[in-house]
Amino acid sequence: MGNTAATVAGYIRSAGARFVFAYPGDPIIELMEALRAADVEVVLAGREGTAVFMAEAQAMVTGRPGVCLSTLGPGSTAIVNGVAAATWDRVPLLAISGQIDAGREELITHQVVDHKLLFSSVTKWAGRIHPGSVDAVMRKALRLAVAERPGAVHLTGSAETFAASAPDVGIAPPPLDGAGGGVRVYRVPGGPDPTAVLRSARRPVLLAGAGATRCGASGALLRLAEGVGAPVVVSPMAKGVFPEDHPLFAGVLDMACNQVVWEFLGGSDLVVAAGFDPVELIRPWSVTVPVLHVDTTPNTDQIYPSDCEVVGDVSASLEWLADGWRGEPRWSERDVAVHRERLRTAYYAGRVSGRLNPTDVIDVVRASAPPETVVTCDVGSHKLLVGQGWQARRPRSVLMSNGLSSMGFGLPGAIAAQMALGEVPVVALIGDGGFAMAATELRLAAVRGLRLAVVVFADGSLNRIELKQRALGYPSTATRLNDIDLVALAASMGCDGVRVTSTAELEKAAAAGLAGLTRPLLIEARVDPAQYETQF
Structure with missing residues (x-):
């Protein structure tokens, strides 16, 4: 015993x-x-x-x-x-x-x-x-x-x-597959069949959430999207569940450029909500388009009404819908490309020529990082841009807190991800406020010899709140951060550090560091926050 x-x-x-x-x-x-x-x-x-x-x-x-x-x-x-x-x-x-x-x-x-x-x-x-x-x-x-x-x-x-002694009954762990269950259909009395609802739509859009990731629904989502010819919007914590370089990818909900994405959803005639969890909504659900609810749980949140629900494993449910599909593709890739170009234009709005903009940091790091890189993101203005702009190609490759949206997650999250993944490269994208909450964990990364890259968007501000103060005509009260020499801090923790103030400097630092790290690297990216004001 x-x-x-x-x-x-x-x-x-x-x-x-x-x-x-x-x-x-x-x-x-x-x-x-x-x-x-x-x-x-x-x-x-x-x-x-x-x-x-x-x-x-x-x-x-x-x-x-x-x-x-x-x-x-x-x-x-x-x-x-x-x-x-x-x-x-x-x-x-x-x-x-x-x-x-x-x-x-x-x-x-x-x-x-x-x-x-x-x-x-x-x-x-x-x-x-x-x-x-x-x-x-x-x-x-x-x-x-x-x-x-x-x-x-x-x-x-x-x-x-x-x-204390415990009975010797042996270790018998329970099932650790959270979804499970077959496909069950619930509908209002006399309501339509979900396959008929999908077939009758002329401009359907798929909205995939974290439930689709948990159920391993990437393949089923891809099959249904391509069969129906339906564009796919994802929630932030579902990034990568649908490859973001696919012609049918249509953006991330409630991140930067959120108005463009909401208008796109509002222009459809059916939203298929596949594992979408309203806990991620930053703004209220406002579109009046009919919704087909597909999830592991019934539509108990009632953020949107739905006349019929497909409840069960999200992957199995999407496969079932794909099996029942009859008809020609509803959207052309050209139609989606027009929306994507509008989204791209909105994403880069507010860039200041000759300065290091937040979107420059995302673009340079993404281009320099190996394709298999996993990124963690902290909370702040930069998260909204990372959520929209970092191109994810596979599930669980972008980690963020977007339910509680708690600051301080980015650096410890990156350390644990690197420990779990071993050789897979990990990059943390963090604002200087979130970094300050967990900065000393750099020492743990160094002691463990993690080949981790930490990119700090340094603008000396709790920007999201400062912008709201400014919009109300108030001065910046308790939203300006004291300056810290992050390069010196990194050195004191046993890490490499470099400060960059331009795109060229960042490109040089990223090219030299991201592909062949031997110990943690901190990049202090001194960004111009003007783009945030245009975006938000």
């Missing part, structure tokens, strides 16, 4: 976790040792808040639950933001926090926080580990985390709990 910690570690290992990200404390020492013994590496992050972002990014890139650990009290409160991010970003996450033993929890106040109250509103479940039920608790936690729609689960355990 082993102890409870060994059972917890066994389930974490069985879920495919190679790394667990942590900031340790007394109550979780036994669990960390059990993880080590189970050949799961416990990675020390600079703080709890970045550890949970690392776990989230690992789940994004692998599709398996990410895992983070914290201690009690301030350790548990420090992970709340990242736990909430995983839930709103629809990413499977298991967060475990230490606690004093249950016998004293009602009596002691020092560092004691009620985890049930703290985490219930930001997770799918906030539970407690007990020696007698640890097997069932771990199965429930993992199954809930991956079940549609996926999100975070939080568990609490004390030092006494982890050290």
Whole structure:
């Protein structure tokens, strides 16, 4: 008979976790040792808040639950933001926090926080580990985390709990495929058949979301789009689920140039929402076009009405629709090309000649990075341009928080992605505000010898908020950032660093650095923020 910690570690290992990200404390020492013994590496992050972002990014890139650990009290409160991010970003996450033993929890106040109250509103479940039920608790936690729609689960355990003997029942992990299920059709009484709805449309558009990525629906989406001749718009967290160099690709919803994309949707006569999750909407759904809802879950959000719903695995549902398709292609590639050119013109609006513009940074880095590069993006004005302008060719190649949209994700996310992917190059695209929240994690990247490129859009501003202050006629209050020598900071962390102020300098730095990194590289890109004002 082993102890409870060994059972917890066994389930974490069985879920495919190679790394667990942590900031340790007394109550979780036994669990960390059990993880080590189970050949799961416990990675020390600079703080709890970045550890949970690392776990989230690992789940994004692998599709398996990410895992983070914290201690009690301030350790548990420090992970709340990242736990909430995983839930709103629809990413499977298991967060475990230490606690004093249950016998004293009602009596002691020092560092004691009620985890049930703290985490219930930001997770799918906030539970407690007990020696007698640890097997069932771990199965429930993992199954809930991956079940549609996926999100975070939080568990609490004390030092006494982890050290206590547990029944030797063996590790029996639950299914970790979140979608599952056959194709089921729901419709209003007397409502139309979804295949008939699609066949009757003259200008249908496919809107693919993160649910399509989770279901591995790229092939089915491509088949349906090409068969119907329907352009494809994607949500930001679904970038790459449809190749963005394809002639039918029609842009990213609610990023830069969002008005152009919304007008394009509004000009259709049917939107096929394939795994689209309204959690990503920045502006309200405003088009009155009929919607065919295709997702793993029924249309319970009711952001848009839908007379019929195709519910089940998104890939299987799209294949079913493709099997039922009869008719000629609805759009010509030329029609879509006209829209794409309008989108391109809007994307480059506001560029300042002779200066380093945000879109220049995206273009140069994308052109210099190897095709298989995975990019992480932080939150800020630059994210809206990255979301529209970075051309993604495969799923899970662009990682961002666009449900909770939490700043500070970009750098820890890139570190975890690089650790999970090994030889696949990773680039972090970060604003200087988001970078400041996690800058010291550069040291972890250096110590691990990660060949990671970090590009900081440095404009000395919390630009999104400053622009809104300016629009209201207010001065810049608490939105200007103190200048930091990022090159010197990189050197102090054991990383290479270079500052660029022009496109030519950036091209030189990217050409010399991105393809053959031997240790982390930070590029401080001093951008002119004027383009942001034109865009937003």
